[in-house]
Amino acid sequence: MNAADLVLMPTHVRFLNRRFPRSIGRGGIVDAAAKREGDGATPRGVHCVVGMLYRADRITPPNDWARPIGPNDLWSDAPDDPAYNHLVHAPYGPSHETLRRADPMYDLILVTDWNYPDATPGKGSAIFVHQWRRPGWPTAGCVAFRRDHLRFIAERLTPHSRLIIR
Structure with missing residues (x-):
């Protein structure tokens, strides 16, 4: 582990020797082998942070490797589609999440x-780190933070940082 890793603890995430309150999936933490699409669980394991997306119409880029979310950007959660668990663009017929949301949850x-990138159908999609709805409110499987904490983390994250869930 290094200080730039996000380490999930029972009540918080440790990052750069600081503690940040967090929310996790409504299904709790599950072993990777048990993770399924739609179960609302956060998968245990070491997950590399492989991308950073942000709403350029709402916030400034948090890091030089962040990519703006376009108006047609979606994330496929359709296990039977070849683009499962990948960024796709509207129009897109199969099941998906809209990344450019009306609320601020996916601003970053x-x-x-x-x-990802070699998705196994049905093993779960879109395990993101994003803004929470409110403290303690569960996610659909992601890890979520208060807006200013997420920004602090994103500004200091490196392309080699990991999310470690034990």
């Missing part, structure tokens, strides 16, 4: 390598 997204 850290993309992990959970079941």
